[in-house]
């Protein structure tokens with residue numbers, strides 16, 4: 134088995150629901166807590182397994198906003214595992230999930246240096262490395278109804294932009310999506326062979342924008358009302 | 365890359381210690397140079413072992429979970445960090461047998477301690493190589509991913525070792541032109557190698573924001589990183605020193621690390637008191653400390669591409685070419701957020 138995610142950059146709206154659901158599930162999961170630093174302070178920070186970033190692709194006016202959620206890609210050539218001196222980082226032979234054994238990690242950060250995708254974050258409170266587990270404590274849980282045996286991020290996504298499955302199975306939903314939509318990998322030139330695959334935005338007809346900001350009386354009044362209401 | 369102070373101290377101090385040991389073994393066991401007194405041999409040996417041990421102790425300073433440090437010997441088969449730890453420890457029994465031989469028998473040691481000394485010197489070179497490979501094997505950092513990295517670690521360790529070797533010899537009135545000559549050759553060789561490295565990293569290329577985001581046929585700009593304060597990634601990899609800081613430090617590396625020590629030895633050769641070799645030793649250690657800071661500060665991890673860097677050599681503030689609809693998230697406040705690096709313990713890791 135080669136378990137992983139397919140993420141659709143066409144439909145992802147960048148709402149961060151997957152990242153929040155991940156944090157909620159995993160902070161009480163097998164490698165929790167996902168410690169927060171200064172949660173109520175001026176500059177709250179903390180450990181996340183999944184982060185969503187936002188990009189502008191192309192030059193105005195032929196441009197587009199693309200949201201890219203990123204978590205561990207459960208790489209086939211996971212250098213993070215090879216460089217780990219303690220053996221705390223390992224890749225499960227049966228399903229390819231990359232995990233950190235919290236009891237063995239010495240918190241040297243070396244694996245985070247070796248990861249190109251920023252998937253690993255040191256928990257400064259616990260002193261150990263933490264990362265996406267592909268919700269290993271949920272996808273095999275037979276107490277859960279079968280449709281819920283999926284990573285928290287996949288179940289949560291309101292845009293249905295995330296899919297979980299076995300990439301070794303040619304008939305799985307993830308394999309089919311990759312095939313039909315021309316799935317792409319991030320930084321393939323580094324040779325990590327990430328499993329997680331991204332679906333590029335579909336080619337669509339341009340949406341006209343020249344009428345959006347026409348300065349008519351109605352729209353200026355509307356703008357003014359909106360401003361007032363916001364305050 | 366955020367330069368961790370403990371790692372800078374560790375690599376510079378233990379590197380010089382290994383270099384000193386290599387010099388000691390070469391001069392003593394291969395019979396190069398003048399015969400050394402019992403006291404001088406012990407002084408060199410004690411200084412090198414002391415520095416190596418101090419460095420290794422400091423190296424645990426950046427571990428977040430020190431109680432598991434012993435486990436770092438477990439993955440010799442795949443991890444250069446593990447290999448370094450194993451070789452560093454393996455060095456001790458051989459150095460110990462050699463040291464004991466010197467302690468008991470003086471300069472004329474028997475074949476067994478002599479053999480142990482040779483093995484220890486070889487292990488010292490291998491350890492330096494492993495230290496370099498810890499950085500050199502990372503595909504994620506283009507500035508490190510070169511054979512020049514381990515070559516530099518070995519050569520800089522030996523160069524700082526030669527200055528210390530010459531300095532310690534003066535205490536015993538045993539410093540010769542050979543000491544100064546060897547030190548000058550090692551320093552010049554190390555300087556040339558370092559110069560090649562700086563030249564090489566000034567034109568490396570590799571992943572870009574395009575290959576990172578998969579959009580290879582369009583300009584890509586970061587709009588938002590999705591977090592308002594620093595993260596582990598920004599603390600660790602967001603370090604972006606200014607160009608003129610880099611240039612000044614680089615100047616320091618060459619002046620203090622190489623030029624000043626070479627001048628000191630040159631003036632010793634032309635009649636200045638031998639004792640000023642200590643100046644060369646101190647100056648080269650400071651210079652190589654600056655070199656190590658720069659080694660980290662100039663290393664740009666590819667995860668920065670997701671935080672707005674356009675290429676694997678750019679600073680985060682350099683904008684993309686082309687027309688942006690929205691001001692890209694590289695205004696000074698965002699760049700500063702990277703530099704703040706202020707999650708708890710962030711600066712000490």
Ligand code: SF4
Nearest residue numbers: 205206207208213248
């Ligand atoms: S994404 Fe990073 S942490 Fe995950 S397997 Fe690949 S290299 Fe390792």
Ligand code: SF4
Nearest residue numbers: 217238239241242244
């Ligand atoms: S931080 Fe932990 S998991 Fe990562 S390389 Fe070090 S010991 Fe291994």
